[in-house]
Amino acid sequence: MSLWMILPVSLPALTITGIWVVYAMALYNQHVCPVDNWMYNQSCEVDLSMQRGPTMCCTLDNVPLISKCGTLPPESCFFSLICSTGSFMVMVIVLLRYAHVIEKHQNCVLNTASLSTGWICAAGLIMVGNFQVDNAKVLHYVGAGVAFPTSMLFVCLQSALTYRLAKTQGEYNMGHLRLIMTLLAFVALVLSGVFFVQESFVLQHASAIFEWVFCVIIMLFYGTFAFEFAGISSDTMMVLARGQSLQSASRDHKMESLGGANQPESLSIL
DSSP: OOGGGHHHHHHHHHHHHHHHHHHHHHHHTTSSOOTTOOOOOSOOSSOGGGOOSSOOOOOGGGOOOHHHHTSSTTHHHHHHHHHHHHHHHHHHHHHHHHHHHHHHSOOOHHHHHHHHHHHHHHHHHHHHHHSOTTTSHHHHHHHHHHHHHHHHHHHHHHHHHHHHHOOSHHHHHHHHHHHHHHHHHHHHHHHHHHHHTOOOHHHHHHHHHHHHHHHHHHHHHHHTTHHHHTTOOHHHHHHHHHSSOHHHHHHHHHHHHHHHHHHHHHHHHO
16 A cells, blocks of 8 residues: 555645635634625625624625635635645646556546646646735636636546546446536536626525535545555656556567567568
């Protein structure tokens, strides 16, 4: 069993815990309203950060979207750290998954497409974390527009790839689990996007909740790679160095050897 399996487990543990810590900080500083609050107002006489007491006057500016929770300092600093660290871990996990598939099986379109979408998703996540929505709205929304669809596409590709490469019952069960998580993530993403563009306070709040659900599911999906990463070995690193599977490399070497052995025979015939 390889210690690399700790990496995909660490990603959801770090990011899910981190964004909830960001939410707790934003809630403590009264920058957002609680998740269980469904009462919003058109306007308030006093800003939320200046209010005191258990009763709060919330507007749409205080909806607990993940991006809103990480907009103002000090939680914005921690939010940027979580997103940057998480994006780096995503890039490493996606790359190791790509190499592991080549090592155990062979490269294919699904594997290459997963690598591309995973890295693009990581780039969008960096933009989301480092360009806060209230300070650089355009860049933040560009990053979100890249990260959310590509993360959804990545889990779809990985679910299909899991079924394509499955040979044992355990691998098929993992495919079933990933398919269920993919469907739940798709529903959460669609509902979050549809509700986000509505003017209703209740639907805006529901959009925030579905956004949280989507992000948690995606992070847990990455955690399932611990199943494959338990079999990562030094050969996987060799695949990254060579750019091809070891079986393909040995086959090419044999072909070259056979070609070299046949060459003197052809010269002797001449």
